[in-house]
Every structure is written in C-alpha cells, then in structure tokens.
Amino acid sequence: DQCASPPVETHACNIARIHEDEERHFQLEPSAKTFCDKLLTDPRFQACRAVIDVMPYYEACKWDYCSCPLSGNTNRKQCACESIAVFVKACNQIGNKAAVKTWRDDDTCPMTCSGGRVYHPCAPHTQETCRSVSTAVTLASTHICEEGCYCPIGTVLHDQRCVEREQCPCQLRSRWFQPGQKVPKGCNTCTCVNGQWSCTQVNCGARCGAIGDPHYQTFDGKRFNFMGKCSYYLMKGDNYSIEAENVACAGAISEAMNFPAQSSSEFPSCTKAITIRLGEHIIRLKQGREVLVNGQEVSKLPFTAAGAYIHPISSIFLMVELPNGLEVWWDGVTRVYIDAPAKFRDNTKGLCGTFNLNQKDDFLTPENDVEQDVVAFANKWKTKEVCSNVKEKEVSTHPCDVNPHNRATAEKHCAKLKGDLFESCHWNVDPEPFYDDCLYDLCSCQLDIGQCLCPIFSAYAKECSHENILINWRNDIRECGVHCPGNQVYQICGNSCTRTCFDISYNPNCKKQCVEGCNCPTGQTIDSVSGECIPVGQCPCQLNGIEYPAGYKDIRAGNKGLELCTCHGALWECRPATPKESEEFPKSGGMKAMCSATRNEEFTTCEPVEPITCKNMHNPPEFSPAICKPGCKCKKRYVLDSNTNKCILPPECPCHHGGRSYAEGESMAEDCNTCKCTQGKWNCTNRECAGICTAWGDSHYKTFDDRIYDFQGNCDYVLVKGSISKEEVFDISLQNIPCGSTGVTCSKSVTLRVGSPDKQEVITFTKDKPVPSHTSLNRTIIREAGLFVYAEVHDLGLVLQWDKGTRVYVRVDPKWKNRLKGLCGNYNDDQMDDFQTPSGGLSEVSAKLFGDSWRLQAYCPDSLEITDTCLNHPNRKLWAVKMCGVLKTAVFQPCHSEVPVHPYLESCECLCTAIAAYAQECNIHGIPIKWRSQQLCPIQCDEKCAYYSPCVQTCPKETCDNYMVNTKFNQLCSEDACVEGCEVKPCPPGQVYQNLTSLECVPISVCKPICLQREDKVYYEGDIVEQDDCHTCTCSHQSVICLGAPCTPVPSTEMSTEVPTYPVSVPSTVTISSTYVITEGRSYATPTSTAATTVVPIHVQPYECVSGWTNWINTNAVKNGANFDLEPLPSTLTILNAGSRPVCNVSEMADIRCRVVNTHEHYKKLGEDVECSIMGGGLKCKDGCHDYEISILCKCHMKCDDRHQFFPNVYDCNKFYHCEETPLGPEVVEKSCPPQMLYNPVKQVCDHSVNVVSIVPECQVQPVCDPRLSEQSTSI
Template sequence: MQLCTISLFSVHGEIKSSNLNEFETSLTKIVLIIKNPHLELVIKNTGEILLNSLNIELPYENGNLTIFEPSTFYIIVKTNIGVKLEIQLSPIMQVYIYLESSYFDQVCGLCGNFNDKQVDDFIIPNGMFVQDLDTFTHSWRSEQTCRKVPTDVIDPCSINIQKDKYISTCPPSMTYRSNVYSCQPTCKSLSTPDISCRVDFTPIDGCICDEGLYLTPHDCILPMVYFNCSLEPVGSTGIECLNSCQNLNVDCYSNECVSGCVCPKDMLADGKGGCVPSDRCTCFYNDKIYNHNEVAKIGCNNCTCDNRKWVCDDQGALADCLIYGEGNYITFDKRHYRYSGQCVYTLVQDYCGNDLQNGTFRIISENTECSDTGSTCSKSIKVFLYDHILQLSDGQVELTDEGTVSESPFQIKNTSLYLIITTSNGLVLIWDKKTSLAIKITGDFQHRVCGLCGNYDGNSNNDFNTRGQCTVEDVIEFGNSWKLLPSCPETEIMVEPCEINPHRKSWAQRQCGIILSDSFKPCHSEVDPSSYYEACVKDSCACDEGGDCDCYCTAIAVYAQACLSHCICVDWRTPNRCPVFCDYYNEEGNCEWHYKPCGVNCMKTCRNPSGHCLSEPAKVEGCYPNCPEDQPFFEETSMECVAQCGCYDNMGYYYKPGDKIESCNNCYVCECTTDGIICEYNVSGILAERY
C-alpha cells in the first residue's frame, strides 16, 4: 500500500514460499517507509526489528513512530501521519493496516483504494481496472525482479502437492533442461579454454542457452547499459528497482542491490527487453505489452495506448443485475450473495426514496422451492411498465394492458435459448426461459433504483438497503424487507447444499471445474470466475436427482453469457456437456439451423427486414437459421424463415398474411395484408383505416 496522490509513505510485504509446502506462500517481512523524515522500519517474522538498518528494542518512540509489543503475538506501530500497523507474529505473520479518514480515495496497492467501492479495488499502477488476480497482484510488486506466478483459483482442500508438477520459468533465449551434465558454451570459451568444462558433476536441472547461443555475463540490448552493484556506492539500487512503464508509480523497496541491464536516466524499460522515451511508454493488458499509439480490443471497447494509459471509446455499457440458479444474485454494483426465500420479491424498481410517486417500472419475481435442500429458484417474473404487465413463466411470455396506453412498450426477440426484451425506457431483460434473468439498465437510473438488485450507486457496501432505506449486513433481513406478501413463510439460514449432500460435492466440483479451466481462460481477466464456480458447485449439490445436468448447465451458461457480454466468446458446449439440439427446428431434409456460441450479427427479420441495426441490445448463444434466398426473413414468433413477412399489432403480437385480427371497434374487421393491417367498416365494406 502507498499514498498515490503524493509520495508520503508506503507499506511493503515480503512473501515467500512456506517451509512446509513450496506451493503455499506466507508473509515473512513488513517494511514501512516514511518519506519525510526518511524512516525505514523493517519487522521480520522472527521478531527482529530494524529502523534505518539498526536493531531497536521495544518499546520505542522517537516522535514520528511509537512501537510496542502488547503481547507475545503482536507488535503495534503507530505513526504521526495517521497510519497504524498491527502485526501478528504467531502462529503466522499477518498485518492489519489502519488509515485515518483523510486518506479516503488517496491510496493504492494490494489493499485497494479506500473509496468504499469494492468493484474498482483491482486498479493497477497505470490507473486501469482489471479483474485478473494475477495481473493485479503482479503489477504491485515492490521488486521488479520478482517473477509472475500464476494464481490457481481452486478449493485449497483439494490441493495434493504430490500431484503438482515442478515448473521452472527461464529467461528469454534460455530453455529449461532436467539433465544438464556439462558446462554451458560461453563467449569467453570461444577464445580461451573454459576450465569448468573439465569438471565432472552429477546431472542437474536448470536453464541453459538455446542451441547456437553463447552465455555472456553482461549482454545488454542497446540502449540499455550494465549496472554493476559492486562498483556503486552503498545503498544503490539495481534492476530490482528498474524504472519501467509498468512500475513508474510504484515505490520500490530494495532488499539488496541486483546487478543487471538498466535503461538510461531519460528512458524507461518497455517490458519487452528494451527502452523507450518516458513520454512514449508502452501499455500492459492481459499479459501482453502494447506499443505507444497501438490499438487493442479490451472487452467490447477499442482502446489506444497513450503513454502507459489506455484511452477507450465508450460503447454505452449497461449495468446489469443477475438472478440465476438456486438463489444466486449479483447486484448492479457487483455484490454476490445467496438468498433462499419463498415469496414474491421486488427485484428492482424506480419507486424509491423521493421518487415513490414518480416511478415508472417494477420487476418482481416469484421464488419457489426447487430442491430438497430448501433452495429456491425464480419461477415467474413480472415486469410492470406504465400500464402494461409482461409475465415470464414456464418458458412463455404473456403481455396484458391495464390502462389506456395502446402501444406496447416492450420489444421481444426470441433466440431459441433466450428471450431478449427491450423496453421503451431503456431496460433490457435476458431470460433463459427457466431460472436465469439478467436485468440491464442505463446510467440514467444510477442512484434511482432499489430492490434485491441493489441501489446502483457504485458502492457495493451499501447494496443491502432495505425497503425502509436502512443499510444492513444480514442478507436475510435485507431479502425479507423486499417481500410483497406478508403471509410468506419466514426465511431461514441456508445450510450449504454440499453439506446436506456430501456425496455430490466431488461430482459438482469436477463438472463445474470447466469455469476455472483453460476453456474459459480468455475470460478470466475480464470476469472473475471464482464466485461463478462457487455458485455452480452449490447449485449442483442442491439439485434433486434427475436435474443434475440442468443445474450445472445453467450455472456454466450464466458465466459464458457474462463473458459474452464482455465480447469474449467461449464455445464450451460439447455433445457430452450440455448439448443444444438445434436440429429440432429443422424440417426433414433441411439443415438451416445451427448452434452459434457467440450469437449472430444483425439478421433480416420481420421486425427488421432491412437487416441493418444501429446497435444490438445483447448477443446470446443459441440456435440460429441461415435463411435461404427465397425465404430471406426470419420470423421470431414461429421460429421459421419466410418469403413474405406478416404484421405486428400495437401490442407486439404477430399475424401471418391473411390472418384476421380482432378489432377494439366492433364495427371494423381487420386483416393482415402485405401492405400492413387493414381494417374495413363491417357494414359498407368501405376501406376506413390503415395502420
């Protein structure tokens, strides 16, 4: 952690492999650096304490620091700049950092930015927000010589170190070998015999030069120069504090000077082995280095590298709330939680706070028990918008009009696996026709909504805001406050499904493991997979016998759709894993319908016969047709390709050419024609009205 706006202090932690298990790491040293006056406090896990390289005895006080040991387990450090450290030494070293409120939104590092917004804690030194844990942690290393070690998102109880493979990372132009039995060819050996080549030794492993290359101790690529610590004054720093485009804003703590190739003072390391001017720095994204002014696709945005920082175009991304599976919720501000109540609940509405009388919409969900573990699922959804009610239940959609407004505010698109519903006030609903619902809203609704989806104010800490506008921590108290029927049974604390059905846990972990696998690796940096994996395991454990596949298929599909919303398509289905049978839509002898994991671009449909779209509300996987030339239009209600489109009435219902249409005026008879809906006066037969 360090102060980012001005250089006042920094806290560093040294993490090394455990003596008991090389695959586990632990904290071994804490370093507090105060810039004015310069103080460097080092506390080791052995209990040794050094201040400016000198050992000190506790208690200690010098006007800037107060250090004491209240018990044999802890050391307390209090500063005069509003920073306090509580350091635990036993049984393992841990540190708790406390800051005064004056540091609010002023700090950065592995501890986050202290702005009460958990959603943006993973910010790297160049100001970019990332989701990938490896990228985030590696960007804040204090010593630039530290190697990047991948973080496996797995159940720690499932680790078996006997099965882990030994991995060695070699520098560029070198290769790892497990049986090195002779000396390496060096540049010096080309002119002078190398005595070490006469020494016999037992074969060892390690990194050696690639074939045809020679080892040289000081081979720097221009304009880099070799920095020799042995020739520099005491206290000098070498490549462990190498100034680069990636660490320019990160304070360095040097454990010892390390010799190596460095850039000239007016240049910075570009991350690719070379140097660049300080005003033309490279950018870093997803383990790849991009040159200044280079363009990259980050999520759904086109971004340009502008001297260490990404400048991205704004695609008008929508905030989304997700309800899926057996009581899983993700709020607009990205708070993940589980709630298993049996009742009708308000998911989101804009009848909140001072707008109780001026709201426009409400979305409610009827949750019913769906397993013998007590878990509940969303079985029926109702959307209230103006004077219209849209109900989603049992894979079907029903629209009713309870007012004077005749034109439907909903547009419904059927994509075989999903229904995509867009509304006139900017809402987008994606329903999988089962238990999964994504609600997307525009930035216009920020600070104006409430319900189980949270309040969309950018702060996930206050998402548990009750109907009475009280922020609580208990999920049951929060969920119960949004009940719409007081007669519903009381919600009880959820028992973990895998504890009720322990025999299903290993199967669930194995099936859901695809979320953490290489299949979804391109998405891990954009959408954190850990909470989706945990939800998948719990839902799969909770499913009744016979519904196993449906549960984990829904959970995996939810993560795949979250990836697709970030423009990352993962083709994860196979004939043996959650297959989709698109042949159901093909007539005998035809093969128009095919599964497409990334959805399709704008199609010619009866709603959009031109096939041109200004924007797509969402792309979803599913079965899609390749319509033939003689039937170029896709009709989404009947799910077939047609040569001639029919008509849509004001409520959005579709009619084929020649279909009779019921009129609100008994004196008229209406019919769908190639020119639209035509109504004729019932008595005289005179053409009276055309819509």
C-alpha cells in the same frame, strides 16, 4: 369381488337425535332452522337469492349449526355464520348491483374487531401494514373486496394493531426499533422515521487489512485472496508508500521454515514484514514486532521518526501513526491493518483499493486500467520487477482439495466461528468469509494449529468489537490462550491510547480505539522505564524531548500571560500563574558476454537492485551502491519491459490487461468504456455504464454493485423496483419455489410491471410455459435471441433478460443510480450497503434477513439457512467437482482474468445453469466461450440452417415482417451482450427471412411487411383497408392512404337486389387534378372537376379473373413538376374501364410496372422520389414529379375445368393443386408430395427432385429452418 357400497353420510342434525335424548334433538333442529331461515326470508339477501341458488348454503348453515363443536367462546351461531358469509361473498363476486353490502348486526353474525380495527363489509382484500408501506409492489386497481376488520384510513397495521404511519417502527437485524430510536452506522447515526432509517451523511474513514495466507479486504470492503511471493504496494501515494513483503508459508510464518526454491510455489504465502516509506525515511516492521528505522534496529519503543509515531498498543499489536493521518497496525506475525481517515477518499491506490465506496474499481492498476482477475491486478503492484509474476495455475486449487486429510480437522475447528461462541455477533458481522479463510489456512497448515487458527478468530473478534460486541473467546479456544506478563491483564477491548505513559503524553488528543491483548488494569499504564504497570497519576510528562516527573511544576508563557503547568498523569495541567507562583517556579568476470547489444543492454559492475522499467520510469527508484553485483542494464534512454525482459524506448512501452500486452495505440474494452494504450498507461473514456443484476440457479444473486450472495427463499420477492416520476416507475418480482430434495429453491417465474397503476403494463414469464401474448403492450417490447427472451422498455432504459429457466438478468440505465431497491441492491456502486431492507438506511449483515424483508406475502415461511448440498449427497461430490471443474480448465482460461471463477464454482449445484451463468458473464465482458459439447450440457440446433454459437447477437433478424422497422429494434438492443444459442445461417444477398417462426429466405421484393395492427386485425404493407368503387384506402408505411371518397349508396327499384348499385360521376368535359387531403388519419387524393357532372346509376357485373399485364392506367393525371403523384392499386372496375382484358382484384395482383406518361421512360431513370410496389399500394411520388402511369400483372387463382385436373403451385415446387368433387361441386385442393420429392408439371405426378429440377431449375430446394432448439442439462 364386489365394490363396497358408498358410505351414507347422516345429517349432523339427525346425528344429534341418535346420540342425544329426544328433547335435546327437538330443541337443536328447530333452533338451526330458525337461525338459518334468515337466508330464505331476510330481505337483505333478496337480491342474492335472485342470482344464486340459496339452498346449498341453507343446508350447509344448518349442518354447521348442528355439528358445531362447543368449546371456549365458540357458539353454534358463530359456526353457522360461516355459511352465510360464504353466500354473501359469492353474491358480491358476481358483481350484482344489488349485492349485499351490510348484513351483519347485533343479532345476525356480529363481527368483533380488535387492535383499533373497524368492521368493513367491503374493503380491499389486502391490508396495508408497516412492512407493506415500503415493500408492496404497486398493483393495478381492482374491484375485488372482502369484508373484515381493517385499520381506519390513515393508519396501517403493525403487530395486530392499527398505528399512525408516523408510529411505524424500523427493522434491523431481526429487531424492531421504535420511531426516534438511533443506531450507529460507522461514524454516522441513523434515526427511525416513519418506518424508514434516516441517516446522517458524514464521510467516514475506512480500514484495509491483510490476514493469514493472506486474505485481503480493501478500504471499500472487497475481499480477495492472493498468494504472491514478493513485496507489494498496499498503498502508494506521491510521497509515501506502505508495502507488504509476502513469503511462502505453511498456513503461518515460521522462522524454522526453509522451503526449497523449486517447491515454494506449492505453498501459500503470508505477510512476513511491512515497509513504510516516508520521503527518504524507511520504517520496517518485522516478525516478532521488531522495528528498523533507516536500517537501524529500534530497541526501545515508543519511537518517533520522520513525523511517524511508532508504539505498541497492546501485547499483540504495534501501531505506526503517520504524519498524514494513516495508522498502520501490525501483530508481528501475519496480520496488518491500515486505517485511513476520510480525507483519503478517492485518493488511494494499491492492493488496498481505491477507497471511493465503489468495489468495482478496487482492482485499479498502476497502468490506470481496472483488472477483473486478482492475479493480474496484484502482479502489477509488485515493488520489485525482479520477482516472478504469479501464475493462475499456482492459486487455482483450494488447499482442502490438495490436502483432503486436513479438511475434517479444519471444518471442526472453523465451525466454532459459526457456533454459539460468536452467535451474538452473527447478525452484525457475517462469519462466512472468515470461515472460508479459516478453512483455507488450516488445510494448508503444516505448523502448530494455533498459529494458523488464531489470526482468523482474532480478526473476526476484532470486527465484532468494532460493532461494540465484545466476545471473550480465547478462554474457549484452547489453542489461542494468552499469557500476560507481570501484572498485566488480558482485555478484549483495551484502550489504544493508554498503553504506556509515553503514549498518554505524546498524543493527548488520541482517538480511542478498541484493541485486544494484554494491558495494564484500568487506571494503570506501563512505565516507560521499568516496563511495569503503575498508576496513571505517577506517569512523567514530556516537553521538548525532556521527561519531567509527576508533580513537577514550571512557569511558561500562555495565550493570556504566564501559566503554571503541573505534570499529572503524563499530561500537563496549566492555569494562569499568580505573581507569587511566577517568582517561585559482486564478481564480474565472464558476464559481459551475457549482455546483448541487439537487446539494447550494456554491462555494469553494479547492477541496480531495482532497474528503471516501463512501470516505474515516471517515478524511478533511487540508486544505492550499498548492494552491488555485476550484471546487465539497459542502455541510456532505454527502459526495461519486465514482461518481455527487453530494453525498449519509453514510447514503445506496452500496456497490460487481463494477462496480455497491448502495443502503443491499441485499445481494449473495459465495461462500456474504451481504453487506449498511451506510453504504457491506459487512457480510458469516462462513460457511465449500465448496471446489471443477476439471479441464477438455486437462488444465487449478484447485485448491481457486484455483491454475490445466496438466499433460499420460498415465496414471491421484489427483485428490483424503482421510481423517478409517475410515469418512470417499474418493479420486477421473482417467484421462488423448491426445486430439489435438499431444500434449495429456484426461480419459477418473473413478472415485470411498468408504469403507474392506471396505465400499467404487466407481463409474466413462467418456466415451462410459452412466452405470453404481448400484443397489448405499448412501452414494452418482447423479443427472443438464442436461449433468452427479452422484455425491454426503451424510455426507462430497462432490459429484463430471461433464459426460460432459472436465469434472470436485469440491465438498467445509469439514471437509476440510488433510485432502486430490492434483492438487486440499491445501485450506488457500494456493495457494502446492498443489504438494505425496505426500511432503508442501514444494511443487514445476513443475506437471510435481507432477503426475507423483501417478501411480497407475509404468510410465506422464513427462508432456509444455506447448507452445503454435497454434504447431503457425498457420493455426488467427486462427480460435481470433476464436472464443475471445467470452469477452471483451458476452455474458460481466456475469461479468468476478467470474471472471477470462484463464486460460480461454489454455486455449481445446478451444473449446466452455473456454467452457463459464468459463460454469460464472460459474454458481458466481451469474451465468448464455446464450451458446450455432446457430453456437457448439449444444445441441439437444426444443422441444415443453424449452428450452435456462444455469441448470438440479440437484435432481431431482418425479416419480411420487420425489415421496415428493424432499425428501431437495433437501437433498442444495440447495448445487449451477445448470448449463446442457435445462430441461423444468413440469407443470400438480396433476401431476408420470411418471419421469425419459419425461417425461410425470400427475395426482399416479395416481402409483405406488417403495416398496421388495429383491433387485433393485422394489415400488411399494400393491404386494402377499405374500398368501394369511389375510393380505395391502402396501408403504407404504418399509415392509411386513400384515393377518392366513399360512395353514397343510391337505392334502386329497377335493379336486382343481388347486385349493388353505385352513383358514378359522368362529366361531359373533365379535367381532373388532385388535392392531397388528410382526413381522420387517412390521406385522400380528391379529384376536382372543371365541368358539371351528372350522377347516374350503373350496374356492376361480376368479373372473371384473367391473367396477364393490364393496360396502362393513369387515374391521377398531374402536370410535370407537381408536388406529388399518386397511382394506387386499381379496383377491378378501374381496370375494366381501361379496356383491359387481363383483370383481377388486389389479392391476385403479382407485380407492377411504372413509367412516365407519353415518354414511357422507366421511373428509376429520372431520379425522382418514387416508390413503385404492390406491397406499397401502387405508385407514390413526392417533391417534384412527372405524370406516371402503371400496369398490373394479374395471376389468377386456379379453377377447376374439364381439361385440367392437376396444377403446379408456382410458389412451392413440393405442392400442387388437384380438382376434386365436393358436396359443393368441383374445388381446387392443395396437396403435398412426399419428402424428398417434387411435383413434375410435365408428367403431372410427384417425382424425384433431381428430375424436376432438370425441367424447372427454379425448384432447387432451399433449406427451411426450424428455429426451435432444445437444451439437455444435467444438475446435481
């Protein structure tokens, strides 16, 4: 077979000749030539033609002209202009000073601009827009420019037109709002100003809720599930409490349920009743909205007791208004809400959290510690110590996994929350948590499905109505229909203040709230006597507990005299009265033995229902003999430790945290603070801790304020940016790319920019690429530890941590609070406003809208909706659940109480990444977990000298290269959490690693640490920086120290030009003293002489290295007690002048000795501040010194001779030298023995190591580590 000939492409102008008549062709080709000849002849292009071959562009121009498709407003000149524009752009990019700047005119390729933009021949290639004003990352200045249409200076682009910055709109929930427009934010109002939301700062009230099985939401918006079956404090104050009694249920409360005790733990729990305690008064709200006050049933509502007003506000909800301003809503089934006014901020405790806009401390316990685990937190808020604590194993399994046959039905019903019915509310209230709660309740439901389904739907609709979005949903959810009695009507948003005549009369200043349920039609209300709807105008009024009919009038004292008051619509209408109107108008047997004296117990015929315990001893419960049974109680002065069930003295009460007990005086860490147990209470330090933001796996994020969300964006995004001053500014951007067949995205690279554009440092870490060079960075320190690379900016308090894959951690100093933006949130402790876009002020509800707003490139596509990847690969789900289930096993159990496992289970698409992310969170909380194995995400370490560790300290190992500055590194990394990776075995005492690349232990005495780096040249400690026969400059402790001054070369016609000639001072009588001088960054010791000197030239002969100790040398004689003495490493000339036969240059100096002149005492015996080392550049003494002298040990390099063909390498027993013939003559070549063999200096051959070690014991093999490691990960 033969290959087909390549196609012959006919020029576009010639094609015209074939397909068109001759006359048409001859008109087209000359026209193309005439127009395109501008490239060859126009003087505006002359400078470009000198540097670029114009002919390819000329031919392209003609081609475009002839082949231009004529349609619409397009003409042939416009097509040909593209080639001219490309030619000009290529010329400008070369940087020619005569490059074309203005070449377009009315005749040559004019450019028409719209939307207020104007043509610029050379402008920055990025156009500032209303979005980029707040989202663009600060970039270093660039000279790259492009021609085009741009907005005039002082304006920015928005919607394809130029506007003043003040005219920029603000974005919220996928809509644009014009400047000056206002939107509500709770009780505050936000106004659009210069493209940013500016909000009022009024403190608002908040709501806490318990719904369904039950699902809790604190005042600060933190959500959690807890299945305890006891009574728990929702709120607890000094003189009040609100308690929820939870019982076992099957998705909803049913009076017919009667679970056996042994099986109740298998069921979830629901709220059965609410108890409100006000001083000595008790209000109990039961099923069916039944009310008890101090044990007595209240048959008629409204009712007042102890200053509390109890009244129904619709057919669904009952409200209790407490005298302290709290409002309790109860639906008589499983839903309870508590509304707290702003005055309760920072003054709440219980399951409802702390109400301080900081979700991190919502799990504050009565012991004053903050638990991380829901179970440990909620167990501490039991109102009855006799209840058993919930065990983690009881709540770890999702009902849909236990009852998989219910899942399909649950998903079908719950999907309506995310469907069209509630679509109008999705941008304002995120349906996802309600959907999750719905699945939980329906999968565990064993009753009529409506009883489990409707409370969740109703809860979501209630949140929507709070955002002024009213959804008539019950007509579409057949199971949740409502039948209203009498002439009442169903209302989505009824008035909570006008349910009955009594409500209107009791609280005329009532604040209206939206309430769902059956109420009277507008203008009517329920008559308190008949229970029927009547016009509001017919309602009676109340006065001093007496009811007066509508229209009743009386005279009463007012502020300015007598007033006539008339009852109208349940309210009194008063006005000044005229004079005329003023004239008109248990068994105890056998139980004693159960009480143990050794346990400090005693028998009682009336065991208290609630004993005095370590937890309640500071506020002991009241004793009531109403319910008595015989039993044991603690002896006098003793209290019960409910965890151990022992009676102990109050000072012995332990503290509890994370599921374990702490004795008196023991401490535990809580973030960066330390808490000490004092009489059963935690006393904690109050340090402000650093914030940590995390991105891991397929686009999972955790903000500085601990909000966890998913975002599938395929673009570059601002992860975090902040600015305090011109110098204190940084930003970190993340590049996300698709990383699987299901559309998920993962981070590919992360870029850190530090400083203002004129002094900016930039480094980018990219997956599957080596760590880039960072020698040019000054403020940013790069280091590696375990699996991670760190970029740390100490003066900013900033640490970027990257695992060379898809995990990124950012740690910032608390000084950045309220100064950050981006996908990591705003770092103000309140996760509810983390979804702020670049417009600021208001938060998005949707993670998708929030994430898209931080795109760096406007051309990127919108992010994808989050989907369950297991739905696309159902065959993998069982495997994924099984493998990810390791997070719930005993391996990670020590961490469960500190780090909730659920978010990481839900984000387990990338198996090893998700588990590693959870493990690192455990490290951050001080609980390292050794979880990897050969079967699960193994890591291979060099077994000879390293081992896998779940907790590798991040401070760099001490090496020869860094041991002089290692303390500095320790200061920078001391606050890092440890990381997992390969831990290198420690060196023997007195040794350190050579460097971090090849981890070989060497004695500290032979270290040659890095001293200075100048212009890419590295000087080690003791290196000669410059030298001649008159001076020597050595590097020491990051500075250059010089002795003498540079020689001035003297030309000589009598000497051979091959050998240099130097002037040498030869005094007749010389007494030398030295002065320490700093000159141009160098330290010089300059000799001064008392005698005249004569300068004569001498001939410097080449020297031959001779091994051995040199004679003693004293180049800088000083008097005893001098401020300093300096004896630098001598030059070869100095050694020769000392009359020494051993001689060498600095590179051949192996050791040094230092002693006092005359007495010959060792320098260490005198206790003076003396450094004596080769790497230190010789001897240095300061602050009171004797006169010292030095001697050098020369070790010469091997040279070939006829007698020796082989030489041992004295530093490496595996290597040896061999003299070989080369084109330049005999030369010494270094060679290595095979593995497991060493060089035998006696036999002069490679021999087995055991034979060599018997001759040369120093050759005992020491392990040399390969610090590289590999991670084998599995992902789905």
